[in-house]
Amino acid sequence: MPTISFLFFSGPYQSESPETTIELARAALEKGLNVKIFCYMDAVNCVKVGQKKVPGVTNIEEQFRELIAKGAEVRLCTLCMLVRGMLVRGTEGLIEGARRGGTPDIADMVEESDRVLVIS
């Protein structure tokens, strides 16, 4: 099964980059592709739990939960979390299934993927 990966930079609720990433990832999953998402820099904020539901605004937490439930592999840059004060106790405060990683995972992701998309 082909694999598509996303290197994804943007935090939630500032631009529609997270929504774009989510929609592309969902479409890929629905076509039966393996999907990997590496959340880099501010994108690590997309998998924080407790994001408030606001009518008319896409809830990024819920969307990432759905992607993970459908089989997407979501990795987070550990250093990016560290500098943002997100490494309190392991993966506490993060969506279940999202895993900490590092830049070497990007190397693996590229090697294992048929396509890599970068979304700023």
Added chain:
Amino acid sequence: MSKNIVVILRKPPHGSLYPAEGLRVAVAISASETNVVSIEDSVYAFLKDADMTLYKHHLDFLKETEVPVFIDKDSLEERGLTAKDLVDAVIVKERSDILSTIAEADATLAF
């Protein structure tokens, strides 16, 4: 066989962390065949008097491991700069060579 990966730096070193992060990723993927290309405002990252605190060690590593950092000559000239303004660790290339490097890549990672 490992893939040919190009890390493309686009953004300036001041006001963003993108060049530093791009070089960090270049170090991480350097076991693959890796090239770094610097275009547009990212060329400022390689000025001799730039503050390289965040990425000097990455640049040194890339030089030691012979991962080339190519600078787009057109981007330099558009900013009134020349190769003499840059650190020794980088290589200035014509736009056509930069485009060929990108075209030959299996994957590109743009920062």
